[in-house]
Amino acid sequence: MSAASISATDLGWGPRRGPDILNGVSFTLSAGRRLGVVGANGAGKSTLLRLLYRFHRPRSGTVRIDGEDIWAMPPRAAARRVAAVLQEQPTDFALSLREIAALGRVPHRRGGAAPGEEDAAIVEAVLRRLDLSGLAERRFGALSGGEKQRAMLARALVQEPQVLILDEPTNHLDIRHRLELLEMLRGLDVTIVTSLHDLDLAFDLCDEVLVLSRGEMIALGPPETALDAATVARAFAVTARRERLEPSGRSRLTYALASRDRS
Numbered sequence: 001m002s003a004a005s006i007s008a009t010d011l012g013w014g015p016r017r018g019p020d021i022l023n024g025v026s027f028t029l030s031a032g033r034r035l036g037v038v039g040a041n042g043a044g045k046s047t048l049l050r051l052l053y054r055f056h057r058p059r060s061g062t063v064r065i066d067g068e069d070i071w072a073m074p075p076r077a078a079a080r081r082v083a084a085v086l087q088e089q090p091t092d093f094a095l096s097l098r099e100i101a102a103l104g105r106v107p108h109r110r111g112g113a114a115p116g117e118e119d120a121a122i123v124e125a126v127l128r129r130l131d132l133s134g135l136a137e138r139r140f141g142a143l144s145g146g147e148k149q150r151a152m153l154a155r156a157l158v159q160e161p162q163v164l165i166l167d168e169p170t171n172h173l174d175i176r177h178r179l180e181l182l183e184m185l186r187g188l189d190v191t192i193v194t195s196l197h198d199l200d201l202a203f204d205l206c207d208e209v210l211v212l213s214r215g216e217m218i219a220l221g222p223p224e225t226a227l228d229a230a231t232v233a234r235a236f237a238v239t240a241r242r243e244r245l246e247p248s249g250r251s252r253l254t255y256a257l258a259s260r261d262r263s
């Protein structure tokens, strides 16, 4: 795996015959950096991610990986460069976890070629890294929510992408697996764009944060500047306060309903 830069220029998208639900989003993320996308429910986070992994074609603007427009690449070439772990999970319930993970090799194989030894070795290494070897034969449909989430991450890593797109990667994980996931993501040679509901995670994981509100970008920068109390209050319609924890010096946000919203 080797990381690549990803950039979005003036991205806009809306459903056919509908108004734009995402507008004017631009950012540049250097190879190996991690960007968190945050915002209220319906702000446009998943829509932005769908544009980055070439699911939606932008209505305006472009997405480039190492300077190359993702819509100018053949779909398999794009799939070798970008992998996504989504909220929606596959319905291949009868496949084993190992078989699901092995699907990540498909974009790397020519024509109908059968998987080779190298493919199998990559799958096993990823399963070991995610502590999933013991579950490799388990049917996907029989896995717990957190195990499924890790299986989907395994499939994405098996793809050996340069850019990894994650939609709420920790939402099913217990505290230990969550810490392990964060540690692992920090150690990968890959560029990461992830949506997050937990803003504390943005401080822990991300080099940069993009704040969306009603489909528009209202802040972009390092967590310390993008997630100031005023921006958080505006994005989530709450009152927010930021404190510095001692002795770590880490920032932590606390929130309350605005007085007009309390009964």
Ligand SMILES: Nc1ncnc2c1ncn2[C@@H]1O[C@H](COP(=O)(O)OP(=O)(O)OP(=O)(O)O)[C@@H](O)[C@H]1O
Pocket: 015, 018, 021, 039, 040, 041, 042, 043, 044, 045, 046, 047, 048
């Ligand atoms: N294909 C579509 N057609 C019509 N409206 C859509 C479509 N996709 C998304 N939307 C609408 O666009 C808005 C943004 O949706 P999106 O899923 O990107 O939000 P989100 O920030 O990921 O929200 P959440 O935090 O709830 O997951 C929502 O109001 C959603 O209903």
